[in-house]
Amino acid sequence: MIYLENEQEILEVTKDFENKLKEVIDFALREEKVHIPYEVSVLLVDNEKIRGINSEHRGIDKATDVLSFPQLNYPKGYVFKDVYIEHKFSPCELDGEDLVLGDIVLSLERANEQSVEYGHSFLRECCYLVVHSVLHLLGYDHMEEEEKDLMRKREEEILCKLNITR
Incomplete structure (x- = not known):
């Protein structure tokens, strides 16, 4: 289940836009082998x-494009690729039958600014940021070069399969 709430009034959010973000989240999770019901x-x-x-949770007093708040703890360097999730989680990590993955906070204002800066569509930028955030919810990170390379590769592979290109 994907819960989506719009708390901004700067940009129009249509049902088609909401549905596209949900489609991208669901597709990214399936690509990462999440084959059980989930909540995001x-x-x-x-x-x-x-x-x-960002200031409250990370101590960084500036706007950013997207924040990810994973609900699960992963060992350093752990990534979900090719892991059968059905056997990995304890009941305390589930809400009923759903795996609670976490929260994504997306600044549509910043995504719009970046779409202009990078020369691609607003939709493409939002889809990229959502995929990026989903991967964080699954334990990916980009603090070290090897992790960053793997994460960027997965982002591009997922977006390519969705035919969302620059």
Whole structure:
């Protein structure tokens, strides 16, 4: 289940846009071998709101494009690739039958700015940021070069399969 809430008023959010984000999240999770019911929450915000969340949770007082709040703890370097998730999680990590993966906070205002800066569509930028965030929810990171390379590769592979290109 994907919960999506729009808390910004700067950009119009259509049902088609919401459905596309949900489709991208679901596809990315299936590509990463998540074959059990799951929960992901997505909060759409503006730069001011994400700045406050970034400051509160990370101690960084500036706006960013997307924040990920995984609900599961992974060992350092752990990635879901080719793992059969059905046998990995304890009942305390489930909400009923659903695996609670976490929350995504996406600044549509920043995504719009970046789409102009990078010369591609707003939709493409949002889809990229959502895939990026989903991978964080699954234990990917980009702090070290090897991790960053793997994460970027997976982002591009998933977007390519969805035919979402630059």
